[in-house]
Amino acid sequence: MEKTPIAVLISGRGSNMIALHEAMRKQSMHAEIACVISSSASAEGLQYARENSMPAISYKPELWRDDQQVTDAILHTFSEYHVQLVVLAGFLKKIPEAVVRAFPNRIVNIHPALLPAFGGKGMYGRHVHQAVLDYGCKVSGATVHFVAVDYDTGPPILQECVPVKADDTAESLAARILQLEHRLLPKCVDLLTRGKVQIEGRTTRVLE
């Protein structure tokens, strides 16, 4: 069976991209990373991608300020690498609407909280975990969801919880959730590329 070519979009350290790549190496998955696109040329994750022979792409910074130009560039890259599935792994830019519409239910994002809580514009990385602690939550977690036009609003595919501990800091909570993310994201990609995720309206069903 042919492997599904995947684009992974990152903005920083890229540990979720690395976890996905390692999972692909360790277990037989019907997926391969066809290209890594970063919103920043200095993202640490790009180095790992290059060292591991993955095409590592960062567009000129001005491009991200022009919706049409960035849409054209992303769609051109997807076409060049025959991308079938897109994974946002710590990607902090908004995906242009035209890209979302060109890849219906084929773009997924990992978010470090239990959506719809603690999602939306400005809710990324440490901000999410600090907001969870400030609210006094007893659990948090991670969500992998389909990407819709608005931030963090698409149907969830996988969600799992972790406890919030009394002495947690944003950093300790982030570290606990990151471990979960590194398991959840490869699992979700595996399910999607084996055709094990059905979607009806907002409801996804995982067939295992």
Ligand code: GAR
């Ligand atoms: C991850 O925790 C990811 O869930 C989060 O950024 C981190 C990126 O880490 N994404 C968001 O907050 C998106 N709203 P990584 O670059 O090491 O994968």
